[in-house]
Amino acid sequence: xxxxxxxxxxxxxxxxxxxxxxxxxxxxxxxxxxxxxxxxxxxxxxxxxxxxxxxxxxxxxxxxxxxxxxxxxxxxxxxxxxxxxxxxxxxxxxxxxxxxxxxxxxxxxxxxxxxxxxxxxxxxxxxxxxxxxxxxxxxxxxxxxxxxxxxxxxxxxxxxxxxxxxxxxxxxxxxxxxxxxxxxxxxxxxxxxxxxxxxxxxxxxxxxxxxxxxxxxxxxxxxxxxxxxxxxxxxxxxxxxxxxxxxxxxxxxxxxxxxxxxxxxxxxxxxxxxxxxxxxxxxxxxxxxxxxxx
Amino acid sequence: xxxxxxxxxxxxxxxxxxxxxxxxxxxxxxxxxxxxxxxxxxxxxxxxxxxxxxxxxxxxxxxxxxxxxxxxxxxxxxxxxxxxxxxxxxxxxxxxxxxxxxxxxxxxxxxxxxxxxxxxxxxxxxxxxxxxxxxxxxxxxxxxxxxxxxxxxxxxxxxxxxxxxxxxxxxxxxxxxxxxxxxxxxxxxxxxxxxxxxxxxxxxxxxxxxxxxxxxxxxxxxxxxxxxxxxxxxxxxxxxxxxxxxxxxxxxxxxxxxxxxxxxxxxxxxxxxxxxxxxxxxxxxxxxxxxxxx
Numbered sequence: 141x142x143x144x145x146x147x148x149x150x151x152x153x154x155x156x157x158x159x160x161x162x163x164x165x166x167x168x169x170x171x172x173x174x175x176x177x178x179x180x181x182x183x184x185x186x187x188x189x190x191x192x193x194x195x196x197x198x199x200x201x202x203x204x205x206x207x208x209x210x211x212x213x214x215x216x217x218x219x220x221x222x223x224x225x226x227x228x229x230x231x232x233x234x235x236x237x238x239x240x241x242x243x244x245x246x247x248x249x250x251x252x253x254x255x256x257x258x259x260x261x262x263x264x265x266x267x268x269x270x271x272x273x274x275x276x277x278x279x280x281x282x283x284x285x286x287x288x289x290x291x292x293x294x295x296x297x298x299x300x301x302x303x304x305x306x307x308x309x310x311x312x313x314x315x316x317x318x319x320x321x322x323x324x325x326x327x328x329x330x331x332x333x334x335x336x337x338x339x340x341x342x343x344x345x346x347x348x349x350x351x352x353x354x355x356x357x358x359x360x361x362x363x364x365x366x367x368x369x370x371x372x373x374x375x376x377x378x379x380x381x382x383x384x385x386x387x388x389x390x391x392x393x394x395x396x397x398x399x400x401x402x403x404x405x406x407x408x409x410x411x412x413x414x415x416x417x418x419x420x421x422x423x424x425x426x427x428x429x430x431x432x433x434x
Numbered sequence: 435x436x437x438x439x440x441x442x443x444x445x446x447x448x449x450x451x452x453x454x455x456x457x458x459x460x461x462x463x464x465x466x467x468x469x470x471x472x473x474x475x476x477x478x479x480x481x482x483x484x485x486x487x488x489x490x491x492x493x494x495x496x497x498x499x500x501x502x503x504x505x506x507x508x509x510x511x512x513x514x515x516x517x518x519x520x521x522x523x524x525x526x527x528x529x530x531x532x533x534x535x536x537x538x539x540x541x542x543x544x545x546x547x548x549x550x551x552x553x554x555x556x557x558x559x560x561x562x563x564x565x566x567x568x569x570x571x572x573x574x575x576x577x578x579x580x581x582x583x584x585x586x587x588x589x590x591x592x593x594x595x596x597x598x599x600x601x602x603x604x605x606x607x608x609x610x611x612x613x614x615x616x617x618x619x620x621x622x623x624x625x626x627x628x629x630x631x632x633x634x635x636x637x638x639x640x641x642x643x644x645x646x647x648x649x650x651x652x653x654x655x656x657x658x659x660x661x662x663x664x665x666x667x668x669x670x671x672x673x674x675x676x677x678x679x680x681x682x683x684x685x686x687x688x689x690x691x692x693x694x695x696x697x698x699x700x701x702x703x704x705x706x707x708x709x710x711x712x713x714x715x716x717x718x719x720x721x722x723x724x725x726x727x728x
Contacts, residue, residue, distance in 0.1 A: 153447075158463070169452070175461075176500045195459025212642075213716075348506075348670045373675040374668045381675015382668040394705030397473025405728070410717045414728055418715030421708035423509075424699070434699070434706050 143434035149204025150174065153307050159191065159199070159206055163349050163379045170379055172196060172206060179273050183203040183265035190273040192269075198274055200241055202266070208241050212376050213277045214409045216383070218372040219244035222386055222411040223419065224306045225251045227394035228332060237293035237321065237331070240266030241309035242278035242286075246261075249283040250404040258304075260289045260296045263316070284390040290366040294320050307334060309342035314353055322353065324360050324396045327388075331364045337391040344370065346379065347426045354384050362389040369394050370430060371419040373410070384426075396422050428431070444468060453493070453500055455484065457643050457673045462659075464673055466490060466500065470704020473521035473567050475643045481690045484567040490671060492568055494535055496560070502535050506572045506670050510637075510677070511537035513667040516705040517713065518600045518635045518681055520697040521688035525599040528552070529627070531587035531615065532559030536580075537565050543577040544698040552598075554583045554590045556611070559648050588614050594627035601628060603636035608647055616647065618654050621682075630695035631685040636668035638664065638680040641671065641720050649679050655682040663688050663714040664724060667704070680718075688713050 158171040173194035180189040189201040200325025240261040270278040312318035344357040361368045365388035374381040400413040452465040474483040483495040491504025501594040534555040564572040608614035630702035638651040655662045659682035668675040
């Protein structure tokens, strides 16, 4: 997930350097101690940095905000790819919007049926830095089935029609440039870009810190797709830990399609059959937020 | 959960007062903005405070460390009680060690079969303050089936034999006085205090921040009980969110006993049948940590 800066970056505290991630609407700040700055440069879009944190390994930091860390990147990257790819009956053409750290793309190509992954990332510098400085997350040299498209995700999707089996939207928070990726016109374009049995998935923020966003994504997608299913994972470096993804499908109910046989989990570190089944099981407060039956 | 102070309490930052929860071993600090201190007094055991946080409602703070908040106390309290009480075939006699905020006791008495809850809390001040200042968590006036015992939990359990159907250990972190509650002699006493088909559950810390503790609890209990099952929940105010509980049972496999019919979830806010089933489904990294099959 690429997250937007909200004004805070690194701070000095107790004689050390800390990355500070503010959720000021809820008076919450998470802080990670930084041992070293390994890379820092300003691209055409943002400040791109790689730092060595004290406890979570290397971290990708955009405009001062932690995007992903060596220690827990695998959770998010596996969850946004394996859940749709293991529930879609025959994923061949995949599109990833965002996800410049290349971790999700690396998971997608574990599916032998996947012929091509179009990775659409607006900032080439994020990809370059991740491939060079974060091989632990990006996997280093990209698989030849991954094609990079350096442009705005919404503009790219707008041009496609019945192209993709799975589209995964690995977006920033819905502020600034990524805001359009949470709006109905974009979802309509994604719907059109999917084949007749296609699925999309998007990160849909935290049920604790951004319940309004999560609900809006769910409701917007229900206007377009017959099957909309929210699933959860806990990513320790995201505020509050709990994070949601929303899967929307044109023909197949992903929850009914959880059979596990298609899951490529030989070398996963988070997703297994248990997670594939369990992630759709939502606690009461999340169901209530989405107006689902208890 | 009662958590021990590790030297940090409230700090001044950006012109505001913050509660700072340090996991310094991992260079991580979570901070909650405090609007007002509603109560603060030193008991025979610790500094007991109730504060109004900016985003998580009122919080119980012991020796400067956030124990539980109005916003998410329900998650922990429901998970440590409903999972054993809904999987035990006929829970009547229940013992809670710790849990002075009284939230877990309030959940336990939702089970009509439960005749008595012995609540063993070392610090009467925590109970008094929770009943008076935190009715949102404690429920206010305690149910007459709850009996309070103000003494050391380990000493109390040591005196019991074949008394309880369910014993829930709602302990502090394994430092200072609560350390004994994570050791084999205590578990042996709990085993002896349980009836022949009894179950115990304990909070077993975070798989991310305290994997060593979680593994040791699991391994120690496996030496004593035929069925040991770890389950997970995400408590947003705990560091990293993800939190583990370990259930150990003398006769009934709690995972095989998940039928849902006994679950008293009419007015729960977290636990439902989905959670009861899903909480035992562990991701790869947690299974690996516990040496379980993927």
